[in-house]
Amino acid sequence: MTGMTPEEVGERLIHLLETDDPAQGAVAAGVSGGGPGHARAVVDVPVARWWHAATIAHDPGALGCDFFDWLSAVDEGDDGFDVIAHLWSTRRRHGVLLRARVPRVDAEVESLVDIYPGAAWHERETYEMFGIVFARHPDLRPLLLPPEFEGHPLRKEFILAARVAKPWPGAKEPGESEAGTAKRAPMRPPGVPDPNEWGPMKGKIPPPEAPARPARPARKTDGGTP
Known part of the structure; x- marks a missing residue:
């Protein structure tokens, strides 16, 4: 059929x-x-x-x-x-x-x-x-999470705290380089709190430095000299 x-x-x-x-x-x-x-x-x-x-x-x-x-x-x-x-x-x-x-x-x-x-x-x-x-589920007990885990991770209000509680082990943030140049503030995905407002670094993080702008070259006069 x-x-x-x-x-x-x-x-x-x-x-x-x-x-x-x-x-x-x-x-x-x-x-x-x-x-x-x-x-x-x-x-x-x-x-x-x-x-x-x-x-x-x-x-x-x-x-x-x-x-x-x-x-x-x-x-x-x-x-x-x-x-x-x-x-x-x-x-x-x-x-x-x-x-x-x-x-x-x-x-x-x-x-x-x-x-x-x-x-x-x-x-x-x-x-x-x-x-x-x-x-009426016969055995509605924890399946994936440890018994002491609190909260429900796929609810939108659940705080994704891993990137706040410990250094992120992945790639560099946009604007960050090995040379240690100034970087812009990273964009946070939904659920990730501001580390300056939540977590172990609350109130301790200085604002990001503004990137230095290169000096403008001097203008030439009509005579062809600076």
């Missing part, structure tokens, strides 16, 4: 979800980028319908997505987090990106482990990195 197009997958899942409990929130479908052969149906569901949508996607009589590919999240700032799962049908060769917006405060969504056992590792990682709780 051949797979459906991304548009057909999205329409099919929306139709099947209309028959359960529409009072729990609306469902919308779109198509991801990637071009022919790579585009996927993207179906947005409310948190309350996340588990049921995955159940329908798995059902052989519906979409038949029997293979769990991956799950992760995206920090959308004050709007919360988008939890995304990619599900695939090994028989029909089509897939769907199932997505739900989880609130930032008390972020929680149902675990998919009882439908897709392969989701266990991904949900544990997402819990560690974003602080999103997966209700």
